[in-house]
Amino acid sequence: MFPNGIMNWHCTMSLGSEEAQKFGALIRELRKAQGLRQEDLALATGVGRRYLIELEAGKPTARLGPALLIAQQLGIQFDAPKRSQSSLLDLPLIED
Numbered sequence: 001m002f003p004n005g006i007m008n009w010h011c012t013m014s015l016g017s018e019e020a021q022k023f024g025a026l027i028r029e030l031r032k033a034q035g036l037r038q039e040d041l042a043l044a045t046g047v048g049r050r051y052l053i054e055l056e057a058g059k060p061t062a063r064l065g066p067a068l069l070i071a072q073q074l075g076i077q078f079d080a081p082k083r084s085q086s087s088l089l090d091l092p093l094i095e096d
Helices: 017-033 038-045 049-056 064-073 085-089
Strands: 008-010 077-079
Touching: 017 049, 017 064, 038 049, 038 064, 049 064
Parallel strands: 008 077
Antiparallel strands: none
């Protein structure tokens, strides 16, 4: 499995249905590995069981905030890809 039950999940440019399926499977795997029922995890994170069911099923339109709370509860750490200073200079300027 994952060392210390923690996995780094790197963000991608867009979260499509394939990524949502993989993320849901990861949530389910970690929940079960920790001996938690869906009801236990839902209660610990303050989300509804229906939301957790949909998240584990890979629903690509699941809200991100609750998904991040669930991931944090299971020990998943998110690391944004590091950008070089030169790539930051390539960003378009936004005028007020």
